[in-house]
Amino acid sequence: MKVGVIGTGNMGTIIIEALITGGAVSPSDLIVTNRTKSKADRLKHIFKEITVAGSPDEVIKQSEIIFICVKPLDIISLSKEKASLFTKEKCVISITSPIQVPWLEQLVDASCMRIIPSITNRALAGVSLFTFGKRCEEHWKEMLWEMFSKVSVPLEIDESIIRVSSDIVSCGPAFISFLTRSMITAAEKETKIDETTATMLAENMLIGLGELLKQKHFTFPTLQEKVCVKGGITGEGIAVLEQERGEMFEKLFRATHKKFADEAFHINKKFNS
Incomplete structure (x- = not known):
């Protein structure tokens, strides 16, 4: 079964690396292409058996499963231009939330789905979001579900909550990284700790926290309860967080949903043009 990937940017590369590392796809079964060929060639230097194609046409013709990992507006253009190549026996997959699966189904005869990955899939962890x-x-549903089960926890998600789910699963690691880096910077500024030591402590704290949750020793509420002793130091810190947090996350979701709505509007206009 040949698997094609059009676009080897950040997420395209993560999908390729995760599927190979997780044993879901053999490098010899992968055909990839990218507008800037050197980016695709870098993958071949790592995984020698990958085939680097010179164009999207080659990838589509030679593959049964095709991941389209380009910008949302470019997905519409590509699907329209190459519609005759996406034949009924193939499966085409978008990896971006603003592209609704019914739009793809109107453009091509192939089976269509959306799979939104997470950077955590690179560590064979986290969730991947499915819409069929x-x-x-x-x-195709069974095959892709089994494939991504080797690199993630696949979850079928309704269109109505696709954006917030993607915020948590796909954007979440960046949000948590930002907050953690802010904590490290503040620690260095306010105390005598150096950045290297603070970073090491924070990284291992997050790894340990993940293991506690993975092994189901605690939930988020019970974990906070166990650490936050009444009248203790942690409680003082939580009090500051509660006071300063305000509507930070509410505003975050409003911002991402507004951007999502704007992108969907422009994509819909291009789709109907």
């Missing part, structure tokens, strides 16, 4: 098209054949 109405015409998507069952064997």
